[in-house]
Amino acid sequence: MVFAILIGSPVTHAIDVITNITADTASITTAQLRRIYSMRQVKWANGVPIAVFVLPSNNILHQKFCKETLRLFPYQLDRIWNKLTFSGMGIAPTPVSNMEELIKAVKSTTGAIGYIENINEVSDVNVLKIDE
Amino acid sequence: MSMSLKLMNKYCYAFICLSALFTFSVLAADDKSANPLKVHGFIAQGIIDVDGSNFVNDDGELSTELTEIGLNTSYQLSDDFRFAAQAVYLNGGNRYNEGLRVDYFLIDWNAYSSEQWQANLFVGRFKSPHWLYSSTRDIPFERPSIILPQGLYFDGFRDIAVGGDGAAFKLTYNNDELGEFDFNFSRGKSPIKSEDAEVILSKISQGDIEHKLDSQVSVYWRPVFSQWRFGLTLLDSEFNYTSVSSEYYVDGEFQFQNYTINAIYEGEQWEFTSEFLQTRFLTEGFYTALFHQDNLGQGGYFQARYKIDQKLTVIGRYEEFYADKDDKKGHKLEERSNGIVPSYFGFQNDAMLGFSYKFSNNLQINAEHHWMKGAARLNPIVLPNPQVNKEHWKVWAIQLMYWF
Numbered sequence: 001m002v003f004a005i006l007i008g009s010p011v012t013h014a015i016d017v018i019t020n021i022t023a024d025t026a027s028i029t030t031a032q033l034r035r036i037y038s039m040r041q042v043k044w045a046n047g048v049p050i051a052v053f054v055l056p057s058n059n060i061l062h063q064k065f066c067k068e069t070l071r072l073f074p075y076q077l078d079r080i081w082n083k084l085t086f087s088g089m090g091i092a093p094t095p096v097s098n099m100e101e102l103i104k105a106v107k108s109t110t111g112a113i114g115y116i117e118n119i120n121e122v123s124d125v126n127v128l129k130i131d132e
Numbered sequence: 133m134s135m136s137l138k139l140m141n142k143y144c145y146a147f148i149c150l151s152a153l154f155t156f157s158v159l160a161a162d163d164k165s166a167n168p169l170k171v172h173g174f175i176a177q178g179i180i181d182v183d184g185s186n187f188v189n190d191d192g193e194l195s196t197e198l199t200e201i202g203l204n205t206s207y208q209l210s211d212d213f214r215f216a217a218q219a220v221y222l223n224g225g226n227r228y229n230e231g232l233r234v235d236y237f238l239i240d241w242n243a244y245s246s247e248q249w250q251a252n253l254f255v256g257r258f259k260s261p262h263w264l265y266s267s268t269r270d271i272p273f274e275r276p277s278i279i280l281p282q283g284l285y286f287d288g289f290r291d292i293a294v295g296g297d298g299a300a301f302k303l304t305y306n307n308d309e310l311g312e313f314d315f316n317f318s319r320g321k322s323p324i325k326s327e328d329a330e331v332i333l334s335k336i337s338q339g340d341i342e343h344k345l346d347s348q349v350s351v352y353w354r355p356v357f358s359q360w361r362f363g364l365t366l367l368d369s370e371f372n373y374t375s376v377s378s379e380y381y382v383d384g385e386f387q388f389q390n391y392t393i394n395a396i397y398e399g400e401q402w403e404f405t406s407e408f409l410q411t412r413f414l415t416e417g418f419y420t421a422l423f424h425q426d427n428l429g430q431g432g433y434f435q436a437r438y439k440i441d442q443k444l445t446v447i448g449r450y451e452e453f454y455a456d457k458d459d460k461k462g463h464k465l466e467e468r469s470n471g472i473v474p475s476y477f478g479f480q481n482d483a484m485l486g487f488s489y490k491f492s493n494n495l496q497i498n499a500e501h502h503w504m505k506g507a508a509r510l511n512p513i514v515l516p517n518p519q520v521n522k523e524h525w526k527v528w529a530i531q532l533m534y535w536f
Binding site: 032034 | 167172175202204206208211214216217218224235237238240242245246247250252254258259261267268271273274302304306308311356397399400410442492493494
């Protein structure tokens with residue numbers, strides 16, 4: 001299936017948070033995003049489990065998202081995820097190689113969340129408004 | 133003959149582990165979906181040299197007994213139930229018993245979940261979530277140094293302290309005004325093999341040591357959007373020793389009650405960590421039928437890490453540990469033993485410097501040097517060995533690690 005990303009003029013956008021349409025939410029707070037990415041909230045308000053997708057730790061967008069949006073340093077998230085993974089107490093987000101893969105994964109996975117940058121319009125996902 | 137067989141078995145085992153790790157790492161690399169099955173692992177090999185103690189080996193030679201291999205899986209059975217298990221192979225010389233262990237094997241029930249609250253019950257064999265590094269003490273890339281502060285993370289107690297068979301409960305609460313709260317409670321017992329008993333009690337002991345149920349509680353708090361996190365932990369653990377008629381020791385009971393507080397600051401470049409421990413160690417019997425000892429030990433460390441860039445981090449740490457807070461110099465210990473046990477077995481201080489270099493997201497090398505003073509945390513602790521363990525001793529180690 002060809003997924004359509006409509007790329008418009010090269011206007012620099014802030015980072016956008018996108019979710020699968022099953023997440024059924026239009027906005028999110030920074031605190032809630034931080035909870036989701038630190039795996040402290042694992043279900044959406046409608047009960048759908050959250051599937052978290054991330055870019056690699058050394059990806060510039062990932063680092064920007066951590067610092068500017070979540071107000072966390074990438075190593076802090078790595079530490080939380082490794083601790084969960086290697087202690088058996090939880091699971092870490094699913095890593096994907098690049099933004100195209102991330103968009104594809106969010107579209108096709110129930111309850112998924114991810115982040116994008118510099119894309120004017122992306123179809124078949126929710127683009128969330130981030131409240132402070 | 134038996135020695136060469138043992139060596140052959142060791143290499144066969146290492147080969148099987150490496151093959152499995154390679155296969156699973158390829159499978160894991162291909163997995164880009166939210167697959168309910170997750171597979172992760174790690175392998176680390178290092179060299180370690182100790183001068184002035186039997187911390188790693190008895191001959192004082194450069195050692196390769198610094199091997200850690202692990203493979204774990206997690207399978208999401210349903211929205212609320214998950215299975216997770218991890219096996220590890222550890223070789224640390226005298227630090228703990230060499231071999232394969234089932235690290236955890238549990239069912240995780242997500243009993244309640246909302247935007248603010250999350251409650252999970254873990255049933256089976258679990259890893260202790262309580263201390264800062266208790267669940268990651270042998271995950272090479274997720275602990276701050278190759279050798280952890282021995283006052284708190286004494287390697288001789290690794291198999292007893294790392295977790296237990298029973299149940300653990302975790303409750304997290306998120307408040308937009310007050311911050312993040314974690315509450316953990318666990319109750320379980322550790323299966324202790326005779327080899328584990330030998331590490332702590334010496335090869336002279338022939339009886340059985342049994343871990344009775346232990347209870348642990350921990351509470352953590354991170355203020356809203358703060359770089360700081362604070363914790364408090366409590367532990368109560370009891371052991372029974374049943375002697376055999378032909379040996380030197382008699383039946384006995386040991387009890388540990390540990391209280392720790394900790395704080396961690398995670399800045400962009402600087403990171404500061406500190407943990408303080410007070411431990412009550414009660415011994416009834418064991419040495420003689422009427423032996424009674426009730427010690428209150430204390431210890432703690434301060435650790436600083438500085439990230440020079442995304443790859444290179446330097447670390448410095450200073451730790452002090454006293455087996456009896458009322459006998460910090462160990463003079464009473466020496467007197468009680470009629471001079472057989474030197475005073476420096478009453479304490480152990482560790483000044484450490486090191487660095488880690490990250491070649492990529494999952495390949496790293498750690499190197500460090502420790503200047504030790506005292507021998508209170510050298511195995512076997514019930515039978516101090518002043519012939520090989522000096523007051524001042526040194527350790528350096530380098531370890532290469534890969535994980536996926």
